[in-house]
Amino acid sequence: MTTRTFLVHGLLAGLLAGVVAFVVAYTVGEPQVDRAIALEEAASAPASSTDGHSHEHSHDTSGASAGHSHGDEAEVSRSTQSTWGLATGTLAIGVVLGGFSGLVAALGLGRLGRLRPAGSTALVVLLGAVAFSLVPFLKYPATPPAVGSGETIDSRTALYFGFVAVSVLAIVAAVEVARIAARRSSGVPGVLAGAAAYVVVVAVAALAFPKVDELGAFPASVLWDFRVSSLLTLLTMWAVIGAALTALVDRTWRRHDAREAQRAFAAAL
Structure with missing residues (x-):
C-alpha cells in the first residue's frame, strides 16, 4: 500500500x-x-423602531430605495x-x-x-x-x-487555532512518549504514559490560555x-x-x- x-x-x-x-x-x-x-x-x-420614528420624513423620501438597495447588496442570503x-x-x-x-x-x-x-x-x-x-x-x-463582539473575532480566532496547535503538538509528543515507554515495558504502561503526557500538557495550556466570556x-x-x-x-x-x-x-x-x-x-x- x-x-x-x-x-x-x-x-x-x-x-x-x-x-x-x-x-x-x-x-x-x-x-x-x-x-x-x-x-x-x-x-x-427597539433601537431600529426608535430610529425609524425620529427620522420618519427621511425614511419616507429615501428609506424605501435605500432598504431595497441594501437587500440587493447582501452577499449571501440566509x-x-x-x-x-x-x-x-x-x-x-x-x-x-x-x-x-x-x-x-x-x-x-x-x-x-x-x-x-x-x-x-x-x-x-x-x-x-x-x-x-x-x-x-x-x-x-x-x-x-x-x-460575541465583532471587534474581538480576530483575537478569539487566534486563541482557538493557537490552542488547536498546542493540542496537536501535544498528541504527537504523547505518541512518541508512548512508543518510548512501550519499548521499555509492555504496551499498557506505554499507552498510559502517553495519555498522561497529553493530559498534562493540555491542562497546563488550558490554564495558560485566557478565557473568552462574551455571552x-x-x-x-x-x-x-x-x-x-x-x-x-x-x-x-x-x-x-x-x-x-x-x-x-x-x-x-x-x-x-x-x-x-x-x-x-x-x-x-
Whole structure:
C-alpha cells in the first residue's frame, strides 16, 4: 500500500463524512442558528423602531430605495447559507480532514506497535478527533452568531487555532512518549504514559490560555442546544471518516495479502 492509496481513501472517506455531517448540521444545527438570529434581531428591534420614528420624513423620501438597495447588496442570503453554503463548508472540511487523516495514517503505519493497518488507521483518526476537535472544543466551544463582539473575532480566532496547535503538538509528543515507554515495558504502561503526557500538557495550556466570556444575557438553553448540535456535527464527521477510512484500508490490505499469497503459491510450484 502506498501513501497515494491512503490519500485517495482519505479523500473518499472525507467526502462521505461531509455529506453525512451536512445532514446532521442542517437537521440539528441550523434550527439553533435560526433561534440565535431571531434573538439577535429581537434585541435590535427597539433601537431600529426608535430610529425609524425620529427620522420618519427621511425614511419616507429615501428609506424605501435605500432598504431595497441594501437587500440587493447582501452577499449571501440566509437560505443560501443554510443549504448550499453549509453543504459546501461541510464537504470542504470533510475532504480536508479525510485527506489529512489518510496521509497521517500512512505515516503511522508500522509505527504504532503491532497494530495492523486497519487498527493503526482507526487509532490515528481517533487521536486526530481528540486533538484537533474535541479538546479544543472543550476549551473554546462554538458560539452562535448572536454571541460575541465583532471587534474581538480576530483575537478569539487566534486563541482557538493557537490552542488547536498546542493540542496537536501535544498528541504527537504523547505518541512518541508512548512508543518510548512501550519499548521499555509492555504496551499498557506505554499507552498510559502517553495519555498522561497529553493530559498534562493540555491542562497546563488550558490554564495558560485566557478565557473568552462574551455571552452577556444570551439564553443558556439556546446556547446549550447550539453547542450540543455543533459537537454532534463534529463527532459525526470524525466517526464517518474513521469508519470509512478504516474499512477502505482494511479491504485494500486484505486484497494485497491475497495477491501476495497467490504469488508465493505460484512461486512455490
